[in-house]
Amino acid sequence: MTSVRTLLEKPWIWSFVGALVVWLATIAFTGGYGAGGMVTAALSLAVFTVIVGVGQMFVITLGPGNVDLSLPANIGLASAVAMKVMGGSDSMILVGLLAALACGAAIGAINYLLIWALRIPPIIATLSASFIIQSVDISYGRGLQIKPPPGFADFTNWQVLGIPVLAMLTVVFTIGAALALQRMIYGRSVLAIGQNIRAAWLAGVHVGRIRFLTYTLCGALGGIDGALLAGYFRGANVDIGNEYLLASIAVVVIGGTSVAGGKANVPGVWGAGLFLVLLLTMLNTFGVSAGVRLVLTGLIIVGVITAAGGEKAVR
């Protein structure tokens, strides 16, 4: 019993409970039909949200006001870069992935440069940067109709026993992120800065370097995500990342990470990612119209955040 209680006290458990409830509701509606396929589909779609969600989580953990609004533009540009570099040939897959990674990391670095040099709030800095990236993408990716190399497209859709391989790799990646957060100096520094930036500085944390690393990391993850999305959906697209602005912030917060910073939660990102994808599947299965689906999605997000509750004011 005590183990159940300690489990219930974890902030991330609720996102998984939510995902489970939504899944059960859907298979109850379909009479058990498609239960397994739904999990497979949810896993393969949640991967993309989880990858950017982890990046966004590190940024948000840096403290109030830290958020990366340039992710959608970043994903869009990186998807175009990856497809162009790969050029449809299997031998260039690795180079294309590296190019997307470098493109994303450069965007992240520029974001931090704007924040640091101009002392602009991160929201406005990443927003202005996203305007510019978007234009670059429109101009660079105009009429781009390169299909991903067959090997890459197959890899992003590869399943073993109904479990997408990409999802397994992402689980490994998230375990790594959790270790980095809790066991490495880098992660502990991010948490310390989020709790009190001045105290962290006085304690000898390299505040500037850690924030730079975090924004670059978030940008790099956006870049990788763009390449994978282009592989999964078989083609790059300016709008491919649009939904990940709201989704990346939503999974972080629903997953139990504090918006006030200093408290991060990696497993919750997975739970919340699955929850959001399954929620969409459920509403589609119920056959509701687009308007009702949006209203319900919004109300459920507000409901979940109200139920999970904010923390007691620290400041």
Add this chain to the structure above:
Amino acid sequence: MTAITPGTLPKSSPRGSAARARMLRGLLPALSLALVLIAIAWLNPRAISYFGFNLMLNLAIPIALATIAQMYVIAGNELDLSIGTFVGFVGCVTATWLRDAPLIGILVLIGSIGVYALLGALIHLRNLPSIVVTLGMSFVWQGLAILVLPKPGGKAPDWLLSIMSFKPPYIPFPILAALLIAAVVHFGLMRTSYGVILRGSGGNAAALRRAGWSLLRTKVVLFALTGLFGVLSGMALIGITTSADANIGNGYTLLSIAGVILGGGEFVGGRVSPIGAVLGALTLALAASPLLTFMHIPPDWQVAANGAILIIVLAARVLISRRER
């Protein structure tokens, strides 16, 4: 912000230059607007005329109203990521119910202001992050807008059309409206005693609570005011475009935040400026398309030019406020 009371104006030179820097900073929104105007006048002198301004500032009124709406939540250290879809929702209601069944239309719009007030209460009572709550609400408003008006269309009520196409002598209507909005909001927020309390809730909430003011009430009032100006913005928008579309306001979320910041507002501390916000909105409205069209910037790069303008203005502000310290 930048309230320089004559009595405290320092005489010594280092502090004097700080005060000058602070005044310069207060003037920055006006300077950036002037800069954009000069650029337009230089590129196309004919645009600086009664008809030119009417045309160029066509959409400035709804943008200014949305910016003021955003300014109220920012004054209370919150952020509204749903104002764009809310403006769209109001637009859809205006183009359908407000024309066909005015009573229901009015009730729905008042009800939506009530929803904003309730959100303020919810955010305060449960201590929720406003970014996430309004993010969720942005889906709700968008969904409702699609339900009200599934296909683009509808028509603005005639009285609204005639208000928005009003042509006063000498001064173009958008400029007159901007002056009126700035004056009314400035008086309400900067010159009344409850306005001070509202800004104080963002500046030092703990001090206000100890002085016996209800923080719940300030948050509810701020959110209700955001809802009210969101409604005005949506109605003004439909009065200009004459018909609606569920996505018509989506760009306003980011535009309104940028307008507040361009106008000298800050995300925390209750430091906002209604006059600055209106100037910021006008700057954005002008910089968004007329300036770029006259500069022959290809459409691909217009969004980038917007981002660059934001960065340049903010960089100028940092240079000035560095002197302030």
